[in-house]
Amino acid sequence: MKENVVIITGCSTGIGRNLAQTLFARGYRVVATARRLETIKDIPAALHLELDVTKQASVDAAISQTLTRLGRIDYLVNNAGHSVRAAIEDMDEKPAREMFDVNLWGLIRVTRAVLPHMRKRKAGRIIHVGSVVGKFTMPINGAYSASKHAVEAIANAMRVELKPFNIQVVLIEPGTINTQFMSSSIAKSQEQFDNSVSPYAKIYERFRTISAHPARKGALPKEVSQVIVRAMEAKHPKARYLAAVGPLYRAILIMNDRLRDSLMAKLFLK
């Protein structure tokens, strides 16, 4: 394991940052990447590289520099992601497309850049950081959830496509994690949330109240890192791992549509 090279996207904050630190401490050769190099300079790593997952040239440069300097890539962790929130009718197309460009197309871009190398070696493991909301959807989170549902579909296809090449694909499905994620999501959706004449103003208000509740603060990023380490080091990894998913979300996962809709209505329409 000591010599294994792992490249991680989105290491500036949150889960990516913690994972880079955790894997470095376990002896991995970590390639920490971020859109702005200055945000990761303090992370201990074998390499620090600029990588914006929305830019093909940036992706290609990061993968080729890794291969030139470290000679191989054993693991790719597709972690970069963000969310924008609004009712579907209120959702501006541009930020929603930009989100898909990171959460879905960014993940595909980086994966495709790494695959020729992994196929050639007939070895490798790809970890996609999805979300528990890749399995169910909450009001005003439809677009983000759609991007994470898409990640589930991509992973399901890739698991079988890559079997002949001895490359495993694993999905990590975190619950609520205490990172920049929520505040950046609210900031990106501020215009909709502040629109008091929106037909959905009440739901936005309700969401703000729910998300400000201390119980919604979420788990520490290290809980997700621990699950990712487990997925990386398992001899035969599972297709998907829930990570820091609390009892409410676990219950929602097994509800039928009628029950889930009525719970969501109770939470968001009261």
Ligand SMILES: NC(=O)c1ccc[n+]([C@@H]2O[C@H](COP(=O)([O-])OP(=O)(O)OC[C@H]3O[C@@H](n4cnc5c(N)ncnc54)[C@H](OP(=O)(O)O)[C@@H]3O)[C@@H](O)[C@H]2O)c1
């Ligand atoms: N926090 C949660 O509750 C939660 C739950 C389920 C799943 N997740 C998923 O976990 C992953 C990590 O999120 P987090 O909670 O750690 O949030 P975070 O602290 O906001 O970190 C998100 C990371 O993604 C990076 N990123 C955004 N756009 C990028 C781009 N174009 N190219 C490269 N990097 C980019 C950010 O970099 P900048 O600093 O440059 O913006 C940041 O490093 C995401 O995929 C998220 O969807 C989070």
